[in-house]
Amino acid sequence: MKRLMMVAALLSPSVWALVPPEYKEPEDRLDAEVELGLQYTSGNTESSNFNSRGKIVYDAEAARHETNLHAYFASDNQSTTAEQYTVQYQLDYKLKGTQYVYGRSELIWDRFGSFTQQQIYSFGYGYSPIDHRHTKLSLEAGAGYRYNKPNLSDSDTDSDGSSTDEGIARFAGKLEQRLHEYTTFNAEGAVETGNRNTIATLKLSIRNQLWADLALKIGTDVKYTEKVPENSEKTDIISTVNLLYSF
Numbered sequence: 001m002k003r004l005m006m007v008a009a010l011l012s013p014s015v016w017a018l019v020p021p022e023y024k025e026p027e028d029r030l031d032a033e034v035e036l037g038l039q040y041t042s043g044n045t046e047s048s049n050f051n052s053r054g055k056i057v058y059d060a061e062a063a064r065h066e067t068n069l070h071a072y073f074a075s076d077n078q079s080t081t082a083e084q085y086t087v088q089y090q091l092d093y094k095l096k097g098t099q100y101v102y103g104r105s106e107l108i109w110d111r112f113g114s115f116t117q118q119q120i121y122s123f124g125y126g127y128s129p130i131d132h133r134h135t136k137l138s139l140e141a142g143a144g145y146r147y148n149k150p151n152l153s154d155s156d157t158d159s160d161g162s163s164t165d166e167g168i169a170r171f172a173g174k175l176e177q178r179l180h181e182y183t184t185f186n187a188e189g190a191v192e193t194g195n196r197n198t199i200a201t202l203k204l205s206i207r208n209q210l211w212a213d214l215a216l217k218i219g220t221d222v223k224y225t226e227k228v229p230e231n232s233e234k235t236d237i238i239s240t241v242n243l244l245y246s247f
Helices: 002-011
Strands: 030-041 047-059 063-076 080-094 099-110 115-131 135-150 164-180 183-194 198-211 214-225 235-246
Touching (some): 099 135, 115 164, 135 183
Antiparallel strands (some): 030 047, 030 235, 080 099, 115 135, 135 164, 164 183, 214 235
């Protein structure tokens, strides 16, 4: 009898009234993803390469925080041929509508690049003219500071190989287009120009959801530097095929 009374009490309207009908689960404002790619060949040629990326986004009511980490490594049977690390952070302070002001920092270490170390700091204004479910576009313009340390193994035709710093103007854009329920295309481009040098970057990727939180991501990163040390290439291209896990 006591058990029947307890069940009746639980089913009574007065008990269910304690939970408002419009109740919703708290919104999860934190997103994170990790991607990893590894390739190894042996036989006539032995080589290996490894790349990893991490991304953390915290989207609060007043501001949005985004942190990106990237590591790339490659070697053959004789020596290391590539080694690059990047740390990037951006804070977007939200204004009215889809407008925002941002502060951004990026640190790059590239052992075999034309510049072994770069530091870029900038701030400016951003606007999202398109913010729909399947299409998102944001544009940014700002100013900042850039520090460059040339690869000391090369001689710079414009200087003695010492580090340089300069003020820059920055223009950037991001596009996210959902092509299919499980497929998304992303494009991100930026131009940072100063009185000493101009650097342009373009990142393209296609992400296809495999199952649950696991996806396959194919990407290409292109970086163009107008003035580089002697015997260095102006264009660097990194292509990757990674597994991506989001949580």
